[in-house]
Amino acid sequence: MRPPKAMKKPFSIKHHQDLRRDDFYWLRDEQRSDPEVLEYLTAENQYCEHQLAPTAALQQTLYQEMTARLKPSDQSVPYFKNGYWYQQRFEPDCEFPMLVRNKQHLSAPEECLLNLNEQAEGVEYYDLAEAKVSPNQQLLAFSEDCLGRRLYQIKIKDLATGQIAEHCVDDTSGEVVWGNDSRYFYYVKKHPVTLVPYQVYRHQLGAPSSLDQLVYEEADDSFYISLHKTRSEQMIVIGAYASTTSEALYLDANNIDAQPQLFNAREKNIEYELEHFAGQFFVKTNALGKNFALIAAPEQSNHVISLPFTQWPVIVEHKSDVLLQGYELFNDFIVIEERCNGLVKLRYRHWQHQQYQCIEFNDPTYTAWLAINPEPNTSLLRFCYSSLTTPASTLEVDLTSGQQKTLKQQQVMGDFNAQDYQSERVWAVARDGVKVPVSLVYKRHLFKRHGNNPLLVYGYGAYGLSEDAMFSSDLLSLLDRGFVYAIAHVRGGEELGRQWYESGKLGNKHNSFYDFIDVTEALIKQGFGDPKRVYAMGGSAGGLLMGGVINLAPTLYHGVVAQVPFVDVLTTMLDESLPLTTGEYEEWGNPNLYQDYQRIKSYSPYDQVKAQVYPHLLVVTGLHDSQVQYWEPAKWVAKLREYKQGDTLLLLHTDLDAGHGGKSGRFKQYYDTAREYAFLLWLAEQQPLS
Known part of the structure; x- marks a missing residue:
């Protein structure tokens, strides 16, 4: 069989007096429906x-x-939040998981929040971006893509009746953040042409999306917009990110009419990420050095917040040979995720102590990352670990005693033995x-x-x-x-x-x-x-x-x-x-x-x-x-x-x-x-x- 030979249709592109000929430009079909292209x-x-x-x-x-190495049925490690244990569970041989929860105890009756196999029925492609339970525990907002274009439709499910609301929100980035009274949520709209996430809307339950309120619009198309609720759950942060510059605005999560407040105006080549917890603003920024530092100030200390980042109190100093990747905040502890000499390190300390304790890893090459830790009032930290010979594992360490235990390691079915590799x-x-x-x-x-x-x-x-x-x-x-x-x-x-x-x-x-x-x-x-x-x-x-x-x-x-x-x-x-x-x-x-x-x-x-x-x-x-x-x-x-x-x-x-x-x-x-x-x-x- 001879290879296909695409027809040559001369097309010229001229820029800076440079003329390029592109004989195959015709293969571009925005609608993906041109019979000749297909x-x-x-x-x-x-x-x-x-x-x-x-x-x-x-x-x-x-x-x-490959498929035989997967457990026919499997489930994630459950985590506790607001009175419920949450986890994902795969039924035998199903392509997608079920999202389930149990009230107070894992032995309590299981409630199915969403069966993704049912959602994916009749479509060739399915992806769930987010599924967020409302603060009052009665509703589920979830965003799904059934085409592969990363344009997500947000739907609302009543967890008591199992009914999905008639009104949906189309063409979003998939991010959903609830207001604290559970009557509205925020989302990010993507530009209809460039698909850049650029607008933040507030959607009131029961109303069509045509009535949604525009809260923020990014005018610079080199910036992308994201949303998250802070660790304190009292604020919602709008993040505007370009490759080397960023900016944050925040809203009161308790106020349905809240307007975004600019935290710190964007400055070229200055990046920062905003968090709020225990009455303080936390900022991870490269203003103190390119490998990032963590600074913080009390929420009411306007005299500090108005200062340049270089004059803020420093929680984690910048280091020329260590990259600060992330952190997790607890009532009594702070945990740092950083990268040194190419490998991830985790270390932690009590807020009242200056000395950090390190979590040790022994493989010559590996990775580790912070897992879901939704409850700040605990001394138990969950993190994940994997190497080229160690299946992904979820571990828990007691930050008070330093004792570790493995909650789950990905099971490889068959005769796999890590020592063989x-x-x-x-x-x-x-x-x-x-x-x-x-x-x-x-x-x-x-x-x-x-x-x-x-x-x-x-x-x-x-x-x-x-x-x-x-x-x-x-x-x-x-x-x-x-x-x-x-x-x-x-x-x-x-x-x-x-x-x-x-x-x-x-x-x-x-x-x-x-x-x-x-x-x-x-x-x-x-x-x-x-x-x-x-x-x-x-x-x-x-x-x-x-x-x-x-x-x-x-x-x-x-x-x-x-x-x-x-x-x-x-x-x-x-x-x-x-x-x-x-x-x-x-x-x-x-x-x-x-x-x-x-x-x-x-x-x-x-x-x-x-x-x-x-x-x-x-x-x-x-x-x-x-x-x-x-x-x-x-x-x-x-x-x-x-x-x-x-x-x-x-x-x-x-x-x-x-x-x-x-x-x-x-x-x-x-x-x-x-x-x-x-x-x-x-x-x-x-x-x-x-």
Whole structure:
């Protein structure tokens, strides 16, 4: 079967006197209904299925392996809030959980708040953003997306009758915050064109959304709006966030007519997050240093609040080598989540003491995070822990005694034994001399240094998002077949603090690509993989990473999986009508500025496609993706077909029913993973190409 050949329709884009020809621009269809576009995407799907036909049995085997590792029925660790125990529970073999609660005691009769399997009936995609019980415990506000565009509809359920109210709120970000009298809630509306969350409305129960009150509108489209209720539950915070600047407003949660009060006016390159608890405002900010500090002042101390952040009382000092990630406030204790030398640390102290106690972790590479702790009047802290060899675990520590216990560890069905696997943390020296951390895992008895193990390198490297080393049960299907799996913590993430992020964005973006390539070469040199069987994978901004890497080092990798890849960077960043564009200027640059334009063009994968041999490539996307529009990977594949040399595979699979996250559902999501892993395993076995 011959590969599809997209029709070439010349289209010119001129900017800064630079004329670019885009023969495949026509693949962009905002409505996702153009018969010619859908015909092409369907043809690519058919070609992909045909080329991967030899892996059909393997895909099924992998899917069965992955789903068999999941407990047929499962439930989360229950937590207590306002007189009820809450948890999620999966019925045997169901795709979605039930949200349930028990009054006062877990032995009390169970009440089903929402059965997501019923909500998802009749739709190909389903995602629940939030489900919030009203303060009076009688109503449930929940937000759901049945298309994959991340446009959520908010509905209200009467918990006494089980009835869902007639009036819904459409096109929201999914965030819901109740007023304290349970008669109204706040939500964030998304812009109809750009999909940027930009308006805050107050909705009164029983009234149509057309009568909702506009509380706040963000005029700058580079800022996104979010909502949360403070730890004290007395205030509602409107957060306005750009990449490097933020601002907060707050409302009285007890006043149905409350108007937002500006807390501290936005100042370029100053970020802060607002919290309120026990009569104090708490602010996490970079005003005292780029790795953030925590400051606080009494609510009524207007003379302090009016001062610059640099003059506030400091709770957690800024450190040049430690990134403050988060914190949790209790009546008697404060808990700090920070990142040091690439690894997460948790420490805590009593408010009356200065000395912190640390929670110790022993794996060479791991991650930890604060769990749901809704009740501040306790000495029990819940946190989660996972490593490449340790399934996700929920633990509890008594902050008074320091005693720990495991409440739950993700159960891996079958013959899984953590002792069969080995994780390592190594450092690779990049071409400019910077040391890049790498997390590795492999099966002990299948690994031989300088042997013939296939090596899969994964990366992301953008937005300051750290790619942590977490357990993945589906990854066992590769490890059990001899693969070594590596996470390259390249610059652009925040693993080594804010500087690590800044060293991989804007004018430093090339460092992300070079780091990934240099890590791969270092791992090969150290004997972690067969040079002829090296693979790479990344999604979204990590898909951009894949596109940049294969342009720069096309023969280093035998195969690459690019998931929902952001590859048409320059054209997208020039189009302010697209979702997330203007808010991304501080990440990639503003191409309306000549210098930024040239810089983005120099690495934009679509613009840098050239006549050369490329590795085997599987590209996956979703038709309804609102983060990375489907036409970016579609155009990229069409252009690669025009330029690539040799007989390597070039495959595009578009999920016509999903968005950025792929298939929804506890089990269905593994169809996508099985396809990608089968592609890699097939290549690793050196199967002849058809």
